Amino acid sequence: MNNTSQSIRVGLFFLLGLALAWITFESLNGGRLFKKPGYTLVAGFANLKGLKTGDEVRMAGVKVGAVGITRLAGHRVEAVIDVEPGVQIPTDAVASVEQSSLLGSNYLGVTFGTPGGPLLKDGDEIKTKPTVDMSEVISQLGNLGSKLEQVVGDIGKSMGGGGGENGNIFQRLDKLVTDNGPKLTATISNLEDITAKIKNGDGTFGKLVNDPKLHDELLASVGEIKLAAADARTFMSDTKGIVADVKSGKGALGVLLYDQSTADNLKMSVANVRSVSDKIAKGEGTLGRLLADDGLYKDAQATLKKADRALDGLGEQGPITAVGVVANALF
Amino acid sequence: MNYLTIIIGHIGGTLLLLVRSLKFLPTLPRQFARFMEQCYLIGYTSLPIVTILSFFIGSVLALQSGYSMENFGAKQFIGTLVGLTMARELGPVMVAILIAGRVGSAITAELASMKVYQEIDALTTMNIPPERMLVLPRLAAIVVMMPVLAIIANLCGWYGGALVCQYTHSISVDSEAYFTALKAYMKRSDVTDGLIKAEVFGFVIILVCCYIGLNTRGGPREIGASVTKAVVTSLILILVLDYFVTKALLMS
Numbered sequence: 290m291n292n293t294s295q296s297i298r299v300g301l302f303f304l305l306g307l308a309l310a311w312i313t314f315e316s317l318n319g320g321r322l323f324k325k326p327g328y329t330l331v332a333g334f335a336n337l338k339g340l341k342t343g344d345e346v347r348m349a350g351v352k353v354g355a356v357g358i359t360r361l362a363g364h365r366v367e368a369v370i371d372v373e374p375g376v377q378i379p380t381d382a383v384a385s386v387e388q389s390s391l392l393g394s395n396y397l398g399v400t401f402g403t404p405g406g407p408l409l410k411d412g413d414e415i416k417t418k419p420t421v422d423m424s425e426v427i428s429q430l431g432n433l434g435s436k437l438e439q440v441v442g443d444i445g446k447s448m449g450g451g452g453g454e455n456g457n458i459f460q461r462l463d464k465l466v467t468d469n470g471p472k473l474t475a476t477i478s479n480l481e482d483i484t485a486k487i488k489n490g491d492g493t494f495g496k497l498v499n500d501p502k503l504h505d506e507l508l509a510s511v512g513e514i515k516l517a518a519a520d521a522r523t524f525m526s527d528t529k530g531i532v533a534d535v536k537s538g539k540g541a542l543g544v545l546l547y548d549q550s551t552a553d554n555l556k557m558s559v560a561n562v563r564s565v566s567d568k569i570a571k572g573e574g575t576l577g578r579l580l581a582d583d584g585l586y587k588d589a590q591a592t593l594k595k596a597d598r599a600l601d602g603l604g605e606q607g608p609i610t611a612v613g614v615v616a617n618a619l620f
Numbered sequence: 621m622n623y624l625t626i627i628i629g630h631i632g633g634t635l636l637l638l639v640r641s642l643k644f645l646p647t648l649p650r651q652f653a654r655f656m657e658q659c660y661l662i663g664y665t666s667l668p669i670v671t672i673l674s675f676f677i678g679s680v681l682a683l684q685s686g687y688s689m690e691n692f693g694a695k696q697f698i699g700t701l702v703g704l705t706m707a708r709e710l711g712p713v714m715v716a717i718l719i720a721g722r723v724g725s726a727i728t729a730e731l732a733s734m735k736v737y738q739e740i741d742a743l744t745t746m747n748i749p750p751e752r753m754l755v756l757p758r759l760a761a762i763v764v765m766m767p768v769l770a771i772i773a774n775l776c777g778w779y780g781g782a783l784v785c786q787y788t789h790s791i792s793v794d795s796e797a798y799f800t801a802l803k804a805y806m807k808r809s810d811v812t813d814g815l816i817k818a819e820v821f822g823f824v825i826i827l828v829c830c831y832i833g834l835n836t837r838g839g840p841r842e843i844g845a846s847v848t849k850a851v852v853t854s855l856i857l858i859l860v861l862d863y864f865v866t867k868a869l870l871m872s
Binding site for chain 2: 292295296298299302303305306307309310313314316317343394
């Protein structure tokens with residue numbers, strides 16, 4: 290192997306190592322080897338909560354930069370933020386330390402602020418707000434727990450301790466039960482009797498509960514009642530219609546009830562009928578005579594007898610013709 | 621007491637070798653070819669075994685941590701665990717052990733034979749100090765190559781862990797979640813700490829192996845003994861130094 294190819298291989302190998310190292314450093318959180326020219330802002334906090342160099346700065350969840358350095362400055366801590374170029378942050382945007390998971394790993398969240406407002410420049414200070422972290426939540430939970438304990442203790446005291454005039458609740462309950470013991474026993478045994486009867490199917494209620502036939506019948510009768518009620522309803526509505534018609538003077542009955550002229554006519558006709566019947570009763574006129582005079586009756590009888598006889602003669606003459614019938618009837 | 625003086629004597633001898641070698645540092649450009657040859661032998665030819673070894677170390681790490689972390693429901697932090705362990709500890713240490721076994725033994729054997737067959741004496745007679753021609757190029761080569769090997773080991777270990785996490789049924793953490801967890805809790809300093817450790821280990825290994833090789837006396841049997849001694853000493857030094865260097869890096 291000659292020296293040149295050896296050198297080339299070693300050179301390539303070394304360059305590969307450098308490239309891998311650069312990739313590793315670039316992808317890890319330690320910031321950038323070659324910084325992009327952006328601008329820096331200062332954020333002051335009372336507590337940084339473990340925000341460290343290289344943590345992300347996110348605006349509405351999108352990475353817009355990284356935390357440069359963190360430092361103590363008097364009675365507060367300052368985080369210097371490197372913001373990527375081209376990202377515009379208004380002066381009223383608010384930064385806060387947020388947790389991306391329960392187990393640490395913080396980032397700096399920045400709000401949008403007012404769009405179109407004046408923008409922050411290099412070296413400006415961004416507004417911040419404190420955020421609640423897990424330890425505070427847990428300490429508040431502790432306070433809540435102690436308060437709860439107090440309340441539960443009070444309840445326990447009113448139930449168990451105290452011992453006022455009437456004793457505590459349990460003592461009173463105990464007294465109530467012992468005083469009314471026999472009554473309670475009687476009530477319970479009555480209840481037992483009733484439930485036993487129901488179970489055995491005694492009595493109406495028991496049958497209702499236990500007998501399926503009764504239940505079916507009950508259902509059927511209820512159905513029938515429903516049908517009847519429906520019929521009654523249609524009948525009622527019909528009646529209503531009739532009454533309305535009558536009221537409005539429609540139909541014969543309506544006219545009869547509500548039309549004065551008809552009533553007058555009716556009265557007149559009744560009077561006419563009466564005068565006619567009077568005349569008939571007195572034997573006046575044809576009808577009257579027909580009814581009162583029996584001469585007419587006798588004539589009619591005689592005529593009928595003649596006709597009878599003629600018909601008998603016809604029957605004896607055997608076959609008859611139409612002409613014969615007519616002739617016999619005429620003579 | 622005698623034993624202690626021997627040890628202190630060896631420590632002093634090693635440091636003297638280092639100082640004498642560094643004295644010839646300005647001559648390095650003139651032996652560029654020799655430096656390149658050592659880079660090739662130490663770095664390039666170690667690449668396959670470093671890749672395979674670190675890949676499987678990362679995989680096994682993910683497998684074992686997945687098995688044990690399942691008990692805590694902390695499977696999503698396998699990425700963090702594998703990433704930090706590979707970068708801070710296992711990557712540098714395993715590469716150093718590999719270099720001790722693969723390169724350190726070869727160096728000791730070479731220098732010991734040269735010493736036993738009086739080539740070193742010949743060089744000295746020709747006014748060519750062995751530190752300049754034999755030790756300095758190797759030290760320079762390991763300084764350049766060790767971080768490269770370590771970063772390759774890190775990445776291979778990480779990807780091995782990611783593959784195991786994704787395709788092992790009982791773990792099934794997809795590689796996106798794995799690398800998110802890895803990035804969330806790792807800093808650049810974790811990787812640089814690992815590279816610093818690897819650098820220290822490699823330098824010490826080569827120095828010790830050169831020293832033991834150059835101090836071999838006797839015949840072929842002593843060459844073998846020297847190689848064994850060099851590798852054992854290297855391993856002990858790696859693990860002992862590991863503790864102290866880690867502690868120093870964590871405190872800084």
